[in-house]
Amino acid sequence: QKEVEQNSGPLSVPEGAIASLNCTYSDRVSQSFFWYRQYSGKSPELIMSIYSNGDKEDGRFTAQLNKASQYVSLLIRDSQPSDSATYLCAGHTSGTYKYIFGTGTRLKVLA
Amino acid sequence: ETGVTQSPTHLIKTRGQQVTLRCSSQSGHNTVSWYQQALGQGPQFIFQYYREEENGRGNFPPRFSGLQFPNYSSELNVNALELDDSALYLCASSSGGTSVLNEQFFGPGTRLTVL
Numbered sequence: 001q002k003e004v005e006q007n008s009g010p011l012s013v014p015e016g017a018i019a020s021l022n023c024t025y026s027d028r029v030s031q032s033f034f035w036y037r038q039y040s041g042k043s044p045e046l047i048m049s050i051y052s053n054g055d056k057e058d059g060r061f062t063a064q065l066n067k068a069s070q071y072v073s074l075l076i077r078d079s080q081p082s083d084s085a086t087y088l089c090a091g092h093t094s095g096t097y098k099y100i101f102g103t104g105t106r107l108k109v110l111a
Numbered sequence: 112e113t114g115v116t117q118s119p120t121h122l123i124k125t126r127g128q129q130v131t132l133r134c135s136s137q138s139g140h141n142t143v144s145w146y147q148q149a150l151g152q153g154p155q156f157i158f159q160y161y162r163e164e165e166n167g168r169g170n171f172p173p174r175f176s177g178l179q180f181p182n183y184s185s186e187l188n189v190n191a192l193e194l195d196d197s198a199l200y201l202c203a204s205s206s207g208g209t210s211v212l213n214e215q216f217f218g219p220g221t222r223l224t225v226l
Contacts, residue, residue, distance in 0.1 A: 004153075031211045043201055043217040044154065051212060088153055092211045097167035099144065099215065101153030 001026045004091050006102035014110050019076040021105050023089030026070070029100055033072045035063060036088040038104065044088055047074070079109045113138045115204050115218035123224045124192050132187040132221045134202030142166075143185040144215060145177060146201040154201055160185055189223075197225045 003026045013019045025033075032051045036044035050056045050063040050072065062075040072091075076083055086104040093100055116135045124130050136143050142161045146154035156169035160179035174190040183204070189196060199222050203215035 034214065036217075043199075043220045046214055046216060049212075049214050090153075097159050097161075097211075098156050098169060100156065101146075103151070103153045 002102075003029050003093065003100045004089055004102040006087075006089055006105045008103055009106040010108050011105055012108045012110055013079050015079060015081060017079050017109075019079045019083065019107055019109070021074040021076070021087045021089075021107065022071060023073065023102055024071045025091050028093050029091035030067075030094045032092045033063075033065060034090040034099075035061075035072075035074045036090065036101075037083075038086045038088055040085075047087075076107075079107075081109045081111045083107060084109045115140075115202060115216055117200075117202050117218040117221050119221060120219070121222045121224075123226065125226050126192055126194060128192050128225075129188065129190045130192060130223060132189075132200050132202075132223070134185045134187070134204075134218055136183045136185070136202075136204035137216055140204035140206045140216075141183050142205045142213065143179055143183065144203045144205070145185070145187045146203065147171075147196075148199040148201055148220075150198075157187065192225045194225050197223060199223075 034049045035047040038044045050065045056063045060077045064073045088104045089102045144159040145157040148154045158168040159166045163179045179185045199220045201220045202218045205213035205215045
């Protein structure tokens with residue numbers, strides 16, 4: 001199993017819908033998780049971090065962490081065409097300072 | 112507040128050459144991490160620097176080396192360049208030293224092409 005795994009997509013949703021992006025992680029990854037957005041040709045931008053089980057909301061974004069099932073998700077409400085990008089999930093490996101990124105999920109919001 | 116900056120933006124080198132990439136951390140940040148991102152992949156952790164020392168390393172050979180300076184800026188050096196080194200090199204800075212809760216903020220990256 002990869003340490004951080006994401007479906008590469010593309011995930012297509014209509015404008016105004018909820019986009020749901022998922023990420024699973026292995027036993028080697030724990031404690032802290034991060035969602036980044038990356039537009040084509042640009043560097044990743046931090047959307048939000050989550051460390052505790054449950055939901056964390058920031059504007060149109062909600063991150064969900066379930067440590068028992070080893071998954072973390074990102075919900076984007078009222079999706080806009082400007083949300084079309086690749087979304088990267090990252091976790092922190094246990095006992096090290098190493099951050100592991102998934103390969104990213106490409107999101108397309110259709111106008 | 113000044114964000115993370117990197118130089119140069121683009122670089123073209125030939126196989127066997129050496130390259131130095133530079134990064135200035137965001138104001139107030141003392142930790143710098145370097146990543147390599149190949150096309151269509153997620154960033155791969157190269158190493159992290161805190162208090163001018165290498166703090167953690169990914170699966171990269173010793174020809175990838177780095178430095179951190181007292182002002183927290185950093186350099187990534189790659190010797191004996193190979194074609195597979197062609198990638199986007201990202202620098203990320205964070206505050207709070209080595210805490211696992213640190214949020215990292217990325218610079219714009221350096222696009223390296225090895226011919």
